[in-house]
Amino acid sequence: MYIVSQALEYGAPLFLITSPLTSYADQILSIHRSRNTGGFSLDIPLIMLVASVFKVFYWFGAYYSISLLIQAVTMIGVQMVLLKVALDNRPAPGVKNSVEHVPFSSVDNSGGFARPYEFWQWKSAKPYWLFLAYMIGALTFVQIILPPIANSDFYINLLGYVGLAVEATLPLPQIIKNHKSHSCSGFRVSVLAAWILGDVMKLSYFFCSQEVIPWSFRMCGLFQCVCDLYLGVQFWMYSGASFRAAGSPRGPSESWNVEEKDIRMT
Template sequence: MAWLSTVASVGMAVGPPLVYADQAYSIVRKKDATGFSRDVCAILLIANITRCFFWLGDHFEFALLFQSIFMILAQVLINFALRYLRSYICILYRPRISPENLGGSSRPFSFWQWSTYVQHVEFLAGLILFQAILFLILSRFEVYVAILGFVALGLESTLPIPQLISNYKQRSLYGFRMSTLIGWAGGDAFKTAYFFWQGSPIQFKACAVFQLSIDFAIVVQRMLYGNAAPPSVLLDDEDLEQALALGEEVN
């Protein structure tokens, strides 16, 4: 059974980051991130950075540590970086009706709705520095390490919630790839079983069960709403067609 455990560990480490490859391809191909909540990127980055510090205080499986590292790299490289290869997709191909494109944000300090790549990098660098300082001061306290774990895993368990809200507002899963949804539901079901099988810390088990329940709620949305283009996208397309027609008349 050792080989099965090894395969499961490798799957846990590399599987979740790969889920976003198809979503990234779809956004680049359409040059539009409508339907995919960019807050997902924020949650994954913050949660996995925090989880790395949790590992320093409570050495859980290496597979889960590598999963966090690969996920951070996936979000930075696929969703933000590779700027000159046109692949920081969630910024470059933000939805046409996003707060950045409309010229404003209702969030404090416009959190995660900044208009430039550098602002996101500065935030992540500040977060890492802040957590490093806290860890150096408080890591000797077991309560702090336990809280760090609940923060990391609890935050990650909220990952599907922005997408759930986005789907509800649009009354559609337009732009949200079925492969990503299958990856979420299947991957979270697998990792929940993995956590119980491997006897992972309670933080992993509790948060995985919660996250899986949200995944299934999105599956229900998919069955109820479908993936037709929402009115906002249709209106944009109609405006474009009218502008082209007007231009032809002028010429």
């Protein structure tokens, strides 16, 4: 037990701090080398940037674990680089305003939903950076100029729960897509295993660490873990159905090859 506790106490923080780099470095290099963002969603940097910025400002009121603060700051830097590379290498015009939004494409198409003012689907790169600047500027203004609000328990808890809730929603588009198509095509077992391993590491640290870990981290971590486990259930159900159907005759036009593509990189 001593070895396990020491591994969690020292290994888990290192895992959390380096996770933004290990998760997104390959994606950044891949886009930069191929000069193409086909299959990558700009919603991913949006979700992670909003969540991480809110978590940084949440620290000024909650003073939670330094490891989690460093992770949030690192994530902001990595996601800004990823956003810059993705914007510089967007597909040619004609692919949904030059941007593919894979995770939410099914939501957009099914109900005819259009984002107000084409939010985060802008053709120019400038509005993306302006939105981030205004968001960070507004939070900084409240933190420095309006201390009665910034120091209130309601505002502090609001920052924490909003930031963590936004991050926890990242698996939902994949779950919805699998449910509607009754298929997990393009979803790799190795990716699922990495997500669940990360959830186990995070939750072990959240519940066993001697550092200050607010309950908002634990609740949102549990929600994300449940979502990832449900993705595993979907994979088991739909893959089992595919294997059972494999014995049936196939036409000459059908193929066994399935393109594998990650839509969430965390």
